[in-house]
Amino acid sequence: REYRGAPTGTDLECEGWRQEAALRLLNNNLDPEVAENPEELVVYGGTGRAARSWDAYDAILEQLRDLADDETLLVQSGKPVGRFETHERAPRVLIANSNLVGKWDNWRHFHELEAEGKIMYGQMTAGSWAYIGTQGIIQGTFETLAELARQQFDGDLAGRVVVTGGLGGMGGAQPLAVTMNRGVCIAAEVDEDRIDRRIETGYCEEKTDDVEEALDRAREAVRAAEPYSVGVHVNAADLLEELLERDFVPDVVTDQTSAHDVLEGYYPSGYTVEAADRLREEDPDTYRNESLDTMERHVDAILELQKRGAVAFEYGNNIRGQVAEHRNHEAAFDFPGFVPAYIRPQFCRGKGPFRWLALSGDPEDIYRTDEAVLKLFPEKDHLRRWIELAQEQVQFQGLPSRVCWLGYNTEGEGTEGLTERARFALRINELVADGEIAAPIVVTRDHLDAGSVASPYRETEDMKDGTDAVADWPILNALLNCAAGADIVSVHDGGGVGIGNAIHANNHVVLDGSDLAAKKARAVFTTDPGTGVIRHADAGYEEAITEARESGVEIPMDER
């Protein structure tokens, strides 16, 4: 079916902006600029859909168009199933996607139901109508590195060298995310075309075949404390071993080759891409074996660099697990995953990927919010860097939008006890009320957030108290945000880690300049990051307990 993305401008198809926002977000998710395969209603992440079928899509739109300001629409796995009178402060849309009773909570049963059109895979932001394209990836990588810089260095990566591998779909964001943090990035990539693509789109500055040359340029940049990035056309394991030989110890070492897939994702050393592709066809067993041999050397080199002083972490590609499992190499887990190391400390503070979209469709509205967020948080250096660089380098896709990490933190003068998220949302609401912004702004976030997810393979890996799999938290998060008055609330099973491996929640608040929006924003942007703080405090994280005390988050059993 012919498809064109979200309506824009200030004329409404619906009875109010909250319903209109839901309608535009659903359509934005399916914008050909945003979605991977809009014809199939697929937004991203394999089969993550925005609606169960085109019939269901049409019915959702029909419902939204005449939904009253005190009604609530129910969407069950991408299908509208009911509509009831509630009240204005309540959500306009409630969504539950792909949730299954535990014993049946697996791909096999899911696929049986899916084949009969009885369920839909919602991924994370696909089924909750909150996807905003690739901007999320680059921003997430930027933020992870910023946290690393805060923890390990002086708050940025100036004069620091990050060595990594893989310049593919997600990994390609690494060089830019490093230079945005003022650092120097050396990235190994076996496929020269991939390096070229990153250079064309401005994600990487230079390329070379020569490791020595790459190191020279990196040393120069370090001396000048200038950002710099180079793609090295070499196998990542070989690059790290060459560094060890030369005793070149980078400040940070990580990796985003597709090591999660031994056969289709990772390239073994000693082969060109073409030769490896041929081997994969002709002799997959040998390929697997060679691939794992290289991975083992790769992990050993990371561990040795760590020993010599580099900060090492795994970037979610499971390279530790592969080597531990298939090579019986338990030491592989001697370097940490990225969530426990760099995301969790932020979750403890209630920080997470806050994002907002301009319903007008006008980029100027986003620039106005950019100004506002910088003015509100002048002390946040890397926020300024991110916003400035995003303005320069990140193209809008679909409805203009922005992401940045904001947290709880009610401290400081003039905050009036409001969280970072609430302060910014209220400021946007004022700008909409004053006509400085053409149409309402919708604020939402990733499902990966401080209090909204139970996911033992990623967001809640290795929790301090072993409660990785306890799903009471995302359910309480959803109920509480519903109670606080979010305009859309959703609960999903699955996401990036698959059916049965995670439960997570999301919410949207529509800032239309009204007092009602202000009330909703004030409450939701306290409860939402707040559940992150209490979840981590309950697990025993000192940072969370400190945040709670400093910011006045009530922890009923703190003293017991």
Added chain:
Amino acid sequence: REYRGAPTGTDLECEGWRQEAALRLLNNNLDPEVAENPEELVVYGGTGRAARSWDAYDAILEQLRDLADDETLLVQSGKPVGRFETHERAPRVLIANSNLVGKWDNWRHFHELEAEGKIMYGQMTAGSWAYIGTQGIIQGTFETLAELARQQFDGDLAGRVVVTGGLGGMGGAQPLAVTMNRGVCIAAEVDEDRIDRRIETGYCEEKTDDVEEALDRAREAVRAAEPYSVGVHVNAADLLEELLERDFVPDVVTDQTSAHDVLEGYYPSGYTVEAADRLREEDPDTYRNESLDTMERHVDAILELQKRGAVAFEYGNNIRGQVAEHRNHEAAFDFPGFVPAYIRPQFCRGKGPFRWLALSGDPEDIYRTDEAVLKLFPEKDHLRRWIELAQEQVQFQGLPSRVCWLGYNTEGEGTEGLTERARFALRINELVADGEIAAPIVVTRDHLDAGSVASPYRETEDMKDGTDAVADWPILNALLNCAAGADIVSVHDGGGVGIGNAIHANNHVVLDGSDLAAKKARAVFTTDPGTGVIRHADAGYEEAITEARESGVEIPMDER
């Protein structure tokens, strides 16, 4: 610890009746008259608890005592973990118990976490503070038989014979539930003490060892169209075979022996209780074998009676499953379970076990509501019967309370589009406002309700469209009731069928006579039964689609 149950009267410990209601309900759940083992915080159903620990219990009370009218307390698996400002119309307490991510959603992982004090088993009404003692059992059995009478006979059991087995904890309610429906009950029970206990407490009228005598008395009662019940001291399988020999075909045949447990629950034929108990000790394998032999004969006799015209159903004791699994006897499933047969048709109409408690502690308040419900629904014959008999025969335990089944059904004169549940709740609210009732009434329900549960082994067994395990529904139910303004909302994993086998939700509304309470009641008692109607309409049940059309429940894709 010394324990005394809920405070009563009109003096408040808390800042408002909503918080006070939560406090009293939690304490009522733990009343020694109500709970199985209050010292261990166990309310019922094995280890179903009301709070994670006595420390957690104290902290919950402390929180409730100074919770403001616009605040919401979060309880995670029986422990208070947070508290946030929301608004008056929002819930005061949000509860999530024993929810786990699918892959870890099993007893093994639950018990690991429980041993470390990280989680609690909430059962159904234990962890949501809505248990009211054994009244629920007798009323549920009464209602199941009433539905059977509606479906199969002329609306009651007058002149009908129900044959069953088992007069234990739950099964003992059967004779009274039959006579309350005006029928005749013949119940086989091997343990004479159990029969005596039922007679003492008025649940059963007579006992005998002699099948012939029981049949004579039953025939007499049928002729006179009088209610009558008799416990026959005999094995249930033997009783049924004797009926077949005599070609005595009862109108209804079912069973509540503890067949779910081959060794500890069910008694084999040919043994006295003492002899069987000895065999169990000395030779459990032979016991199991004999037990299954008897069960197979038991099921065959039920099937044969069914063939000769009796209405047969399984009453949730898994006797069909035992015989099918251990005796390879597939035909065992040729008679239905009680939910698909007698509960689901009610769920399709949004009907379920509505219950209410008098916070005053004064039985007079309940009698006042009894009058009100009878006046409101003069056409509901079995409701009148139930209320009158409950007044006579069912003792209050803890806070005086009552249960009855009410549904959606907005039809008829003077309903003003309100559901049965809403009409009654609003009437109670008026009585509280007028001072006719001494203190507020709290309305809640079982987690077993029309739209609130996904449980493939019980409430959603054998759904028409195969969506038994889809858990989006209870999550939407909880979110929607939260949006509508219920005062307590809860989501649990587990319950009677165990961890990983069910997800279900509950809610409470406090009727304090205020306008706010009226708004909450009107909304919640529409959304709550409403989700039952839409869930069953979505699964393709004609009764639900009809109810939706007649009562004006919006089904967005009805016509597609």
